[in-house]
Amino acid sequence: MDRQKTFKNIEPAILYFGTPVALISTVDENNLANIGPVSSVWALGRTLLIGLECGSKTYQNLIKQGECVVNIPAACLFDKVERIATLTGAQPIPDYKKTRYQYEPDKFRAGGFTKLPSDMVVPPRIGECSMHFEAVLRNKIVVEDDPVEQGPIAAVEVRVVKIHVDESLVIKDNHINPEKWEPLIYNFRHYFGLGKELGKTFKAEV
Numbered sequence: 001m002d003r004q005k006t007f008k009n010i011e012p013a014i015l016y017f018g019t020p021v022a023l024i025s026t027v028d029e030n031n032l033a034n035i036g037p038v039s040s041v042w043a044l045g046r047t048l049l050i051g052l053e054c055g056s057k058t059y060q061n062l063i064k065q066g067e068c069v070v071n072i073p074a075a076c077l078f079d080k081v082e083r084i085a086t087l088t089g090a091q092p093i094p095d096y097k098k099t100r101y102q103y104e105p106d107k108f109r110a111g112g113f114t115k116l117p118s119d120m121v122v123p124p125r126i127g128e129c130s131m132h133f134e135a136v137l138r139n140k141i142v143v144e145d146d147p148v149e150q151g152p153i154a155a156v157e158v159r160v161v162k163i164h165v166d167e168s169l170v171i172k173d174n175h176i177n178p179e180k181w182e183p184l185i186y187n188f189r190h191y192f193g194l195g196k197e198l199g200k201t202f203k204a205e206v
């Protein structure tokens with residue numbers, strides 16, 4: 001350690017320490033497609049864990065219909081993501097969101113996103129995103145008593161069944177070129193791209 005740190009105890013509203021943004025596409029019982037921006041998503045093998053408010057349309061659709069596409073936008077799409085940030089497909093809008101969110105049944109139109117058909121699931125893919133993970137619902141853990149959330153939240157486990165990647169990012173047939181891929185990072189409610197590369201892990205194949 002080159003500097004002796006001193007630490008302060010704080011209670012920030014959120015703990016979003018910088019994770020990539022994903023746009024979750026789902027469909028409702030009338031096959032109407034919705035998009036839910038999230039930053040709480042991570043991968044283990046072909047399993048993704050997605051953190052969702054239970055009051056979101058995304059959660060409701062995913063639990064009822066059982067499928068989603070996890071679409072990964074590049075950093076340059078941040079303004080389109082922000083265009084749908086104050087919208088919800090949920091009606092009625094949950095009380096705690098009423099003052100800051102508006103109901104919007106068509107976020108593809110509102111955000112200027114293009115629907116592409118999926119291969120294995122009903123929800124469409126988002127054409128502007130660089131990667132699409134088609135996925136099916138496996139499990140959920142509902143948390144009712146989080147000290148700062150205003151309603152129940154859930155960790156939703158989905159299994160990826162088909163992967164689509166923008167061809168210009170693919171190298172050596174089956175790898176994503178990390179020098180070309182620029183995820184959109186949600187860093188304490190600010191959008192960032194990546195800084196310069198620092199190195200690679202011993203397992204890196206490209």
Ligand SMILES: Cc1cc2nc3c(=O)[nH]c(=O)nc-3n(C[C@H](O)[C@H](O)[C@H](O)COP(=O)(O)O)c2cc1C
Pocket residue numbers: 021034035036037038039040041051052053055056057058059081082085086087088089090101186
């Ligand atoms: C960049 C970004 C990241 C977000 N991350 C999450 C998240 O991880 N989980 C979540 O439930 N909501 C998250 N939200 C808020 C939801 O997108 C918001 O509640 C939205 O209204 C959900 O839409 P829906 O009700 O149509 O599903 C995020 C919003 C933005 C803009």
